[in-house]
Amino acid sequence: MQAPPAQNEGQDFNLKEILQRYTHKWYWFVLVAAITLVAAKVYLRYTIPSYQSKASILIKDDQSSGGLGGISPFSDASYFSGISSSKIDSELAILKSKRLISEVVKELNLNIRYENIGSIITSEIYTNKPFVVQYLSFKNENNKGVQKLFFEINSETEFTIYNESKSINETHSFGESLEFPFGEITVIPVFDQSVSFSEFIGKTISVSYAPVESTAVQYQNRINVATDNRYSNVISLSMQSPVRQKAEDFINELIFQYNEDAINDKNQVAQKTSNFIDSRLEIITRELDSVEQNKETFKSTNRLTDIETEAQIILQNASEFDKRQLDVGTQLELANTMVDYMENAGANDLLPTNIGIQGPEISSAVVNYNQLILERNRLLKNSTSQNPVVVNLSNQIAQIRTGIKGSLENQRSSLKITLRDLNYKEATLNSQIAKVPRKEKLFREINRQQGIKEQLFLFLLQQREEASISLAVTSPKAKIIDSAFSSKAPVSPNRLVIYAGALLIGLLIPFLIIYISNLIDTQVKNRRDIERILPQVNLLGEVPKLGKNEDELVRQNDRSMLAESFRILRTNLQYQFLDKKDADVAKRLFVTSTVKGEGKTFVAFNLALTLALTGKKVILVGADIRNPQLHRYLDGDKNKYRGLTEYIIDETVTAKELMQQSSLNENLKIIHSGVIPPNPAELLMRPRTGAFFEEIENDFDYIIVDTAPAMLVTDTILITQLADVLLYVVRAGHTDKKLLEFLKDAINSKRLPSASVILNNVSSNNFGYGNKYGYSYTEEKKSFFQRWFR
Template sequence: MNDNLKNQEAEELSLREMIEQYTRYWYFFVIGVLIALVLAFLYLRYTPQLYQSKATIIIKDEKTQSPLEMAAFSQFGSFLSRFKTNQIDNELAIFNSKRLISETVKELQLNIKYEVMGNIKTSELYGYRPFEVKFQSFDESFVDPIPVLYFKMLSESEFHLESEPLNISTNYSFGEQISLPFGVITVLPNLDDAEKFRGYKNKTILVSYNSVETVALRFQERVNILNTDAKSNVVELSIQTQNREKGEDFLNELVRQYNKDAVQDRNEIAKKTSAFIESRLQIITRELDSVETNKEDFKSTNRLTDIQAEAQITLENASEFNKRQLDVSTQMELSNTMIDYMKNADRDELLPANIGISNESVGSAVNNYNELILYRNKLLQTSTPKNPVVKSVNDQIAQMRSSILESLENSKNALRIAMKDLNMQENIISSKISQVPAKEKIFRGIERQQTIKEQLYLFLLQQREEASIALAATADRAKIVDSAYGPQEPVSPKKSLIYLGALLAGLLVPFGGIYSFNLLNTKVKGRKDVERHLKSIPIIGEIPKVQKGDSDLIKHNDQSIMAEAYRIFRTNLQYLFINKLEKNEEGKSLIVTSTIKGEGKTFVAFNLALTLALTGKKVVLVGADIRNPQLQRYLPEHLKAKKGLTEYIVYEDLQVADVVAQSEYNENLNIIVSGAIPPNPAELLMQKRTSTLVEELRKQYDYIILDTAPAMLVTDTILINKLADITLYVVRADYTDRRLLDFAKDAIEDGRLTNVAMVLNNVALNNFGYGNKYGYAYSREERSLLKRILNKQ
């Protein structure tokens, strides 16, 4: 149960420490969020906003073919089915064609861009413009890009034009023709709204000209045309532009240009049909005039008045037969006419439609043939005859033309057989009316020819009127469901997402920085790092980092954080001596060492000596680091050359008093410097005189502190460790690598270092366990608000 509680507490401490790694730098997160939000604001302020405009249309179906027609043309039914399936895709391709978009750009003059210059960015002018630049003429041979023209309105009649590439900076009058290297322009003022016009005075307005093709390609990349439902003909058009009104105008004009293009295609068929009917009417009119003249001459010559009254009874029985014979003759005439036209006409021309041929399959095939011709012509506008798609369509056209001719020939042969049968029946009827005079027979033939020509003439007149009506009343191909519209709010950039992203970035960047720093930083940061590696070794002192401008030595009546830390260090040391030495009345010896150079062992040793001396105890500080002496920097200049530990060991006639120097910082503190640097430091420290010195010092002083060499670099400290009651092992925060603590752990476990206690030096105040962190200190110094926020001394 106790083990579970300990594990739970350890996990809670580990989680709390992890959180504290970031919360102690909370001001970085606040600053990061503020900077990110400011950057987001500036980004939103100066990034062009994009508005989305949408339009919805329905593409109308062509006249649906009946099952009978489809059965009649089953030989190319697969193509017709594929053509019907791909109809919407073809129309979408037309919508997104460069040709149609170029017409839209040209109609709206989108290739001429007007912008007003601001303090930081320029904004496009669309809708109201204070003036309009008319390009009266343009030199197509001008190769260089058209430079931007800078206009500034001076008054309602005058403006200033400037262009550095063209070396122009001149005042002009509105309406004046201006000759430029690329052409002639005229600037016309827009005075419809005088107040708006005056608002643009003295503002710089940029006018840039681009080719229609270049602008069309840009719009072609941005416009999105989508068939929302494969089962329907509903098409949605959308585009994103910096100006919502511009996007709406573009989509509406694109639909209008599409309808205009579709109407032109249908009118072309109607015009071809009308021309064919007119040519046939002229022929039929001449033939009808000839028949009527023959009838008149026949009656005049033979003095006939009402021959039919004589054969009324016989003719009534044959009336139904005559009607059939008349219909067959008419159809034969139309079939022959259509065949002659197809043989004589160019293969790329459209065929006349709806001329009265009773064979409905032929009429349907002609309509499909004309649609295929138009489709081929549109492909040729954007490709060459060598294009595989164009070749495929040409093959299909040839196939359909051959099929139509074959169907007409078959229809003509069927009519010829029917006529032959009718002629046989006519002979039978003629035998029954043999009593009718020969003149009646001749007259009847003339009337029959007249009737045929009259019916054909009336039929062609009717078809001409229908073609004229179709030409005048051609409906739009695209029915507008919703005209172009768009929301008032821009679709990009989205403020909420930008601010949310900025907020997350403002938090994540400091978090990532701190995480990366902690991940890559292998230095000891605080007490917890030492405790994790050396769990059984006590930490009896935490020495705060010396702040800039503060003294690094403990003074009499010192009330600083450092002085209080050394007092706590001294108290913990006293309790450690009680546990270790019990009632030993002799002086207590300490060794101060570290792992490597630079961890502050001399600094800690000297301040510890001062702190102990402040209690009235006699303290001696021995410079046992005879390889790299550092203790002499705490002595006055005249004592730095005094004999020290090295001389005492070498010269046996020297006494303790000969090497002891009085410290100027405290009367209870004496110092024995290292002396001259010997060639054999390790062997020298192994001499008996070293232990003799410590024994002598125990009799004269309450505390003997030996400042030794780094334990990992040299063996000196290991050799004299037995002379110390306590070994103080100094670790410097933000300097000592955590991996070096493994050396101290191994040395303690192996017994090379005994009675070890850890001292953590150079601890930052935000990692410091005492003093101002909890608002309790002797110091009364006033700190600035920023220092109090950042918890800095």
Template structure:
């Protein structure tokens, strides 16, 4: 019973350990960035400040919106109040256009140009402020009227500054050329692009434009250019794919101007739509007037012939004599009239088509009885209207226009074929009626020949009268349709502007500033760490520390410090070397009871890693503890002890001792001015073959002699990767301190020390990490590494972080 919980606990331990390690890693990763917190604060402050300045001085842009509904007879039914005219065919054809075409017309160049011309958008007024320039619209102190304009000279636009020089005098300055032009209110002024007149604005409650006021900036452009600029800004959207509601949007810094543009655009669209809608009626009216003139002349001719016939033959009541035959033939006469009327209409339509161009509309609903002919004519007129409306915002090479032209040609051919077929059928019917007339005529053979002639005259008169009355009726109907001007676009919402600007968006910009304020230093630090191939802290040496221990870390000192330890020194540098001294005691524990001194080699991979610096300060630390210490300049190729005591550069030293057997060590050792317990043995003259010198037996005598004199011999050796000198004499070392410089030594070079130890070239090796930044020193700058030192102030920390970068 008790075994189960124990097993569960064993299973939970690895999981808890993993979570704990993950938490520790996250803390470490967070700590890498948190130590740069001043830069995050500075970046946040700078980005937020830039965002506030941007929001303060950026001109806000507001959105203006208007909504219209496109009346479509095919989708939305008939237009209210016009049901009585639908049968005329004069209000049809408009519903065949798709909403996409209507939206294209709303954004057409011609329509936008008309709006720009009506609102004079080619003339803009600005007032210059301290930081930004503001556009004026309805509150302009002056009004400019362009009397004459050269579009070529104004192609690139012109800008003038207007100054008040008196009660009526003005001064215009061309901003491009600097040319000054004098002008007066109400008088024409010749500019390089045309002639203008400047008048005082009649709008009340405007600030007086006087000599003390800021100059007014006026920008001129062509109407086409002004319209093209707003054409790109106007956005059209369908509120729903199944509806005919169109939403018009325009973003502009001047709300009133944007509203006027949208309202004027709708007005111009309705005006042009009404004009297009009346084209069919106008063409029909013109056709009816022409036919009335012809029929009136023919009717007068028939009536005059009837009158002359009666006078010549002295006829009074011929109807009474042939009442019986006329009664029998009444149905025939009625049918004959209908056939001849339809035949006359078909001939007239064929003549009209032959005389007019391909772009003219055909008369509709003249009374042709053939339903197929009327349908084809109506379809032809609809396509012509649709093509003309698309051409208003496009070119004849538009694929849509070319497609419609092809369909127009095809339908026109169908109209001709239908009319010709109708005429042929009517002629056949008329021939059949003529045959029936001959039969009836044979039955009324008893009727005098004059009656027959008179009946033919009356028949012609009745046909002409019926056609004349029909055309009069159609003319009145056409006149009524022209009087009706219903707009195509019904305004659902007039143009209105939103109270809050659409650009710039305060919350988004401030949020972006906060994100950038954090992201910029984060990315800089991340990239800096990503591309950093140098050792910065002991964490970067973890793989090598498994083979070679780390006995000390030497902190980075500022330029104000001399870099040398003195007696009773409480600096971070001195504490670091004291810790190094303490750690050395553990490594040299077996040699504490030796009669001779300990030899400490100080080396590195390459030059510049701080061997001499570490050797001198380690020697000073040992000397401060009461030990007798010697520092040897064993780098015979590039001696550096003279940096700390100048006279060592001129004195003889190790190389001279190895070459000249007559020299004694007492003649070469110099008492150091740095400490009473510290002596120096300089490198001496630079030899041509340092490696050969170290192979001599006198090198053994050198180290043996020094061990009997001093407690510690600190040897400043040559870099092991560059020359072999250190490997040759490493057998004399009790301990080898391998100096690695933070921020200087590459990570891949640390493997050289490990390989040298594995190969037996170096023995008893320990790492010393030099020049460590305070943030990376020890376990991080958290537990008061400057114990006993003066606490660092806030601005000092900021400067320290800047030094780290």
């Protein structure tokens, strides 16, 4: 029942340990966060803010409006009619087209940019320019690229001009015509502005000229054109710019150019109709003059005065018939005229509308035909004839044109049949008025022709007046709901977002560095790293990391952390010998490690000193006969001492002959490893090795043996059965965690029994389980840096 709580406790402790990896470095989080916040403040201080400028317009639907050519200058009912989403998409494409924006750039001279060069910030000048640069000409088209010139105003009459490469550096007067390699310019001062011209004296102004096309592309990418919702005719135009007035002028001019473009498209239909009417009026006028002249000649030749009175009775009976003949003749003439026009006109020409042809289906078809022609022409300005939309429109136009022509042909055929019937009936009528003189008959025909021409002439005059009115009062396509206006507060950069992002980056950078360093760092750091891999192994003690000037050896009455750690190790060792039956026999302590450089010799020597300080007799034996390191802590030449190697080889040598008295403690004696033999492993397997320990165990309380690294050579494994306790040294910050798997396998396979671990070179932050408590036996004075950035 107690297992789950223990598991939860371990998990909680692991979380604390993970957090402590970062809280121990809290000062780095504070430092980096402070740096990023300061950087954000500097960025905001020297970044030019951008403002949002916005306008909204309503697109009017002209599809349902009447009037000549589908134009009704006096009707605004189309405000409330819906427009299909495809048409709105077309209007959005036109508003954002490069052609339309290029016209705006030309009108406002947006391709010429004026900037005030400051020591840190360079700001754009738009409204209060001290002067205006007029680019009169370019010597060749290749030079018509981006040109940047610098103007330093010396006085109200003179200025210095130079370019970036200093190939141009001259002083001139305002108003002069200046010749340069790229072309000719003139600089004209501006005195009638709110900012005094004298404030710019001594300052440097840069003027950049860019091609209209490239500038239009830049604005095309910056302007945002969108509908408020899917089913609305309202379009919003917005743009961000550091100069509010410039963005407002651009948006307002774009709306103006859009309306002008739409008005021009509408006027094309009215102008085409007006030209058609004028041409027909010329023809009808000549024909009417000819009929009147024939009438005059006929009456003069036949000396006629009032034939109508003479045939009044007969003519009254035929008046209704004549009226019908007149209407049919007029319609036939109009149909013939329309058919001739369509045969002579091009496939892309607009058709005249409302010229009097009866039949609503023909008038409606002509109106739809003209709208499709205009729509296709507008799309071709920003696209090619291969565009699927243009191809679709072209197919529709061809179908409608074929339908109109077919309807006119059918109507003309019907009118001819009707007229033939009327002529047949006329013959019957003529037989009834056979008594009427032939002169009267001919005169009636002349009057009939005159009436037809006069009626057609008056109708065309009326249509011409309507066309003139339509040209004069064509309404714009876009109704302005809100003119361009700018936000008072800048929208970019967002100070809150910048500061929040800087703080987040300031916290994230040290977090990532610590996380990555812990991720790629596979070295042992503290005792918990050992306990995770070797839970069954005792950890007897931890040896602190020494500073550069700290003594490496434990001295008499030493109160340093090094001495205290070995005293703790000495105490913990007492519990390893509780089961030892023969208390009078020396306790054998073998010290080894995984690889070289982990401090086993350092631990063995200091452990021997610590035990000797208690009055115990201790002997330190150097058993690392391949790479002896014990001489580092002794005076004299290492080669002059005989040691364990000589004892094993020469049976006449006794252990007492090899013992050397330590100068550091009278209770400590040392036996060196001796001469390095050619066969160390075979040498240690000899019986003399065991006899060596049996010979000295009755004269000492502790035998401490400095052996070879267990993973590199087999020497230590061969003699571990002679040890009471095997001390395995692991060095923090040096030993790889993977190397602990060797010790684990060696213990499980019984090659290294009774192994206990000593963690060497532990930093103060990693003592215990990674907590820095700051406890010390002595009061140590620490510097400010050590107290805050330990």
